[in-house]
Amino acid sequence: MNIIRPISEYGIGLIIKDGIEFFRTKKSIKRFNSEEILSRFITHKSEYVKDSQNAEKYLDLKYTAFLPHPGTEISVFRTLGINLNLIGRLGKTVAKLRSRKLIGRAELKIKDISELRPKETTSDKQLEIKAGPLPFSHSNILNFPDLNDTPQYKAQQKLYALKMASVAGKLIKA
DSSP, X not given: OOEEEEOSTTSEEEEEETTEEEEXXXXXXXXOOTTOEEEEEEOOGGGXXXXXXXXXXXXXXXXXXXXXXXXXXXXXXXXXXXXXXXXXXXXXXXXXXXXXXXXXXXXXXXXXXXXXXXXXXXXXXXXXXXXXXXXXTEEEEEOOOOOTTOHHHHHHHHXXXXXXXXXXXXXXXX
């Protein structure tokens, strides 16, 4: 049985199907606001620095949290108009679909991504954000340098990922 509940003023709904929560919009939110926050859900221990001395709520992110695996894009979620509890539920859904446990999330503003271009790269393409299919707020950050199995492109992807980790700063624990 499917259960659908509205959860925000943006027409966002929550669908519970076979015990898994999915989120969707009645209408697509196509326009991006430069101040809009994108969340990258963290499900791997290798994506943040663990501090055994201090159990802070916010921990440093590693660049590996922003590396495309494999390919030239990474998955993020638009969290416009969604409260923190529901962002956490969305993250848990994403983790469950990946057969992983949610550790937390990284947050980036759209303007930080669109202005990002490490000087050291030879790529002529700028990173861009493209709204994706369901779940509702899924988007992709596109145009990471194509690996082509060369050390040069791997280094360039790492530069983008390092800049994104630097801008995002801290892991927000689930």
